[in-house]
Amino acid sequence: MPAKAPPVPPHVATQLAMLGERIRAERERQKVTAIDAAEAAGMSRVTLHRVERGEPSVTMGAYLSAMSAVGLSLQVREPEAPLVSALPDVVRLDDYPALQQLAWQLPGVTELSPAQALDLYERNWRHLDRERLTPHERRLIQALVDELGGGRLLV
Template sequence: MPARAPIPDLAAVARLGTLGLDIRARRKALGVSAQAAAAAAGMSRVTWHRIEGGEPSVTMGAYLNALGALGLEIQVGDVAAAPAGVEAPPVPQRIRLADYPQLKRLAWHAPGLTELTPAEALGLYERNWRHLDREALDPKERALLDALTQQEAGGRLLV
């Protein structure tokens, strides 16, 4: 009987989700159909779709084939070490919803709400992760989410 696959931690699932979105964005930027990309990577369109969805059950080899088909590669680095001279931007004490469209969209249930504390914002992202349009995250909001994860959750996004 084959061994069971390990259960990935939530941070790994989030990174795979981001990797899948990056693969999809690259494919679309190149103007390549999912069918053609899958064929170039030597896999089915269904497996390609699962990779773009960031599914952890897809083999690492399949992810690497997908990256190679698009002219991309993956690099290994120390997640604890920030690049020299680069610091995470400070998280504001009050986060204005108007400045972060995806966060504002997640706060639909609270009309009239205009600001959140960092802990409230991170909690809203985490609780509603499945509703977040990660492709629509602009760089400013992605940086906020990364900074919130570092400051409020010790680098581990609970999704």
């Protein structure tokens, strides 16, 4: 019986899922069956499938073995700190039309902190017309995600 999955934050679960997808994609690109890849990694086919689904209860050793079996390697690097923040001290709603529309429920508010702006985008992402975002607003969203969201937009 598989171990109970430990609680993981959403960004970790996303990273595990992406890693599992990358392992599966590489295995399929090479036309290697799951049985052959599992055997090469020294694990059961079921465990390999759990790795490919990104399950957090699978050991790191199993992930590394599966990666090695398909010719992938893990590189750990220090996060790059931005030299200068791309975020403004305050986000003026007049400068970002889509954000201004999302802030309709905040009467009289003309400025938000960057953290408040990211929260508003994330909570209301489904209401955004992403095709109509200005390049200026796209850069703001990317800067918010990079500097405050750990590189992930939680939508």
